[in-house]
Amino acid sequence: MVISVDTFFLDAEAQGTLQARIQQMITQGILSGRFRKGEKLPSSRKLAEHLGVSRITVTIAYTELLANDYLTARDRSGYYVSENAPEPPEFTALHPSQDKVDWSRALGRRFTGGATPIKPQDWSRYRYPFIYGQADPALFDHANWRQCALQALGQKDFLAMTTDYYDQDDPELIEFVARHTLPRRGILAEPSEILITMGAQNALWLTAQVLLSQRRTAVIENPCYHAQRDILTQSRCHLEPVGVDRDGLPPDALPKHADVIFTTPSHQCPTNATMPLSRRKELLRKAAEMEALIVEDDYEFEMSFLRSPLPALKSLDTDGRVIYVGSFSKSIFPGLRLGYLVGSKAFIREARALRASVLRHPPGHIQRTAAYFLSLGHYDSLIRKMGQAYAKRRTVMERACAEHGLGIVGQGVFGGSSIWMRAPDHVDTTALDARLRANKVLIEPGIPFFHGDSPPRNFYRLAYSSISAARIPDGIGILARELKNG
Template sequence: MALPVETFFLQQDAQGTLQSQIQQMIAQGILSGRFQRGEKLPSTRKLALHLGVSRITVTIAYTELLANDYLSSRGRSGYYVSENAPSPPNFTPGPDMQDSVDWTRAIGQRFSGGVTPRKPQDWSQYRYPFVYGQADKSLFDHANWRLCALQALGQRDFDSMTNDYYDQDDPQLIEFIARHTLPRRGITAAPEQILITLGAQNALWLTAQVLLTQRRRAALEDPCYHALRDILIQSRCHVTPVRVDRDGLPPEAIPPDTDVIFTTPSHQCPTNATMPMSRRRALLERAREIDAIIVEDDYEFETSFLRAPSPALKSLDTDGRVIYVGSFSKSLFPGLRLGYLVGSEPFIREARALRASVLRHPPGHIQRTASYFLSLGHYDALVRRMGNALHERRAKMEEAIAQNGLQIAGQGAHGGSSFWMRAPEEIDTKILARQLRARGVLIEPGHSFFGGEDQPQNFYRLGYSSIPATRIADGLQALASEISIMSKAGYIPA
């Protein structure tokens, strides 16, 4: 790799001859790690012209660095950072690089320190990754996604790739969602009632910002999607956790002063409970009674491989009080960060304006690539392939869970890609997760899904979207073995 000449400059207050300044500039670049071994330096003519010095001055500086083994020469090819050049030392900033700003006073609002845990970046290196929401590269249709990406990058789609939509979206993607995706959930929506987002989490953030203020109250499920709790806390609204039961969110437990209700009726997160139709109607009636808006997160309906999913809550809405959140991240891949909001036009108008002030719109070429992948039938084929694989893995999970005496606390009636588990009361699953890592097993402790001070410590989630079916039995055996060891050792919740 050639180092661009623009990265070379002389300090205005530097001391010494021009030759020594150039030597020092290059040596410091190597010692700081900016210039890597094997990288090519600009030619003496080019650097001299850029710095405004004579070529002989640069040549002499290069010759001195060559003699000191900072540089090497490769015939007529030019000068390179030597393979024997000194390695960058461990660098500790000096007094002139210390931050003198009192950030505890300067920061007006904090967004760090939430409850949302981070999955290990190297999760795929573990032999038994029971992690939720990660893609299995063996199932993804790489070839057709690449072809769709190439098509989206073609001259015919130049405008969709390069235009600034400002606050609009790719009309081709909007049309597919309106005509194909939403009808599968029983939802009818016009283009002006649909907004593309950077995934479901971005959709939930936009919704919270538009609907909630410091004086308003939000009711959310407990346990719930931990990132949603972070979003609501950051919005500074009043938050009321409502403990779910086997059928999901109980409408009668929602406080009468609630302004916005957040729920996952088709596949409760994380318990996997499916809300029956009678309760869905009761929830709509409760929202109508207290004049509240409902935000429906339908995050995993595509993984309903056991039987067809129940109609979306939005499909039962007759007065426009349900806002629907959908996402392609679970069915395609998390890194895509592509979701959508469906709601009444006045709400979508405000969400669109807010999105435009933050990020304008999701990249046009990503929207068009996804549009081709969806409209050409590759998406449906992928969902079927994923459904077959998840069905097999679920059967293996159920068999191994039973054989090892593990306890299921919740599983999806229509399918899904995870089990909500309960360990013995004396087990703290945060400690369990740390112990299991040494055995190549990854699980997700459940404490962060709960709100309040008194969080249960013995729940955990097992995802099976990214672990091969052949490894499930051994992984769950190792999990059961560790639980047994911890129980005998007398672990108590921390």
């Protein structure tokens, strides 16, 4: 690797000759670890032009460093950092400047402090990873995704890959969402009513920014998706949590002054409750009566391997008051970060303008690759494969939980990829999670999903999306023993 000449700067306040200052600049780069053994330095001519000094000055500096074994020379190739150069210190070098800013006063707003849990980056190294939302490499269609990515890199799709769409999206992806994805949920929408987002979380953030202010009230389910609550808290709106029951969000419990209602009717997060059709209609009636809007997060509807899901809330909406959030990130792979918003033209127009001011649009190459993966039928094949695997894993998990007497309180009517669990009242599942990690078991404590200062501490979630069926019984056995011993 050639070290870029742009990384070299002479310290105007340094003492000594130009030759000595160049030597010091290079040795500091080696001792700090910025320049690594075997890396090639710029030619004496290029470095001299960059620094505005004579070439002979740089050559003499290089020669001195060569004599001190900081550099080595290769015939007709140039100068390289020597393999015998001093090793950088093990400690982290201090930054030469001091931060004198009082950040407690300088920060206008804070976005830290939310309840979003931190999952270990090395989750795949755990033998029993009962964690939600990670891709299983055994199920993913590597070959066809690679083929679609290569196709999207071709000359035919050069403009799709390189064009700045500004506030627009890949027309082929929009067409597929409009003609194939949404009709499966009973939704009809025009391209002007669809916006591609960087996943469902980005869609929720855009929605909150457009619809809410400090004077407006948002309803959230309790418990709910923790990142959604963080988003709404950051919007500074008034937040009203409403407890869910076995059928999801109860319309009768809604506060009369609500402006926007956030709900997951098809697959409540995290309890997996499914809202019956009668309650969906009642929720729409109640929202119309209150002149409130509804934001429907329809995550995981594809994982309905037990029976077909109920129609989306958006499909029952005749007033245009439902804003629909969908995502391909969970069903294809979470790192894809590709979702979509569906709503009235007036709303999408504002959301589109906001997105353009923040990130323009999701990368064109990713959109076109996804469009190919969807339109060529690979997505449907992947969903069928995942559904079959999840159905088997769910059966194994239910059997193992029953065998050990573990309390299942929510498992989804149509399918899904997780089970909502309740431990005995005295159990703190955060502490339980810490103990289980020593036995290579990962679970998700339920505390972050609840709103309030004193959330129940004995709930947890077990996902079967990232663990093979063969390992589930042993993992549940370890969990059961730890619960008993704790």
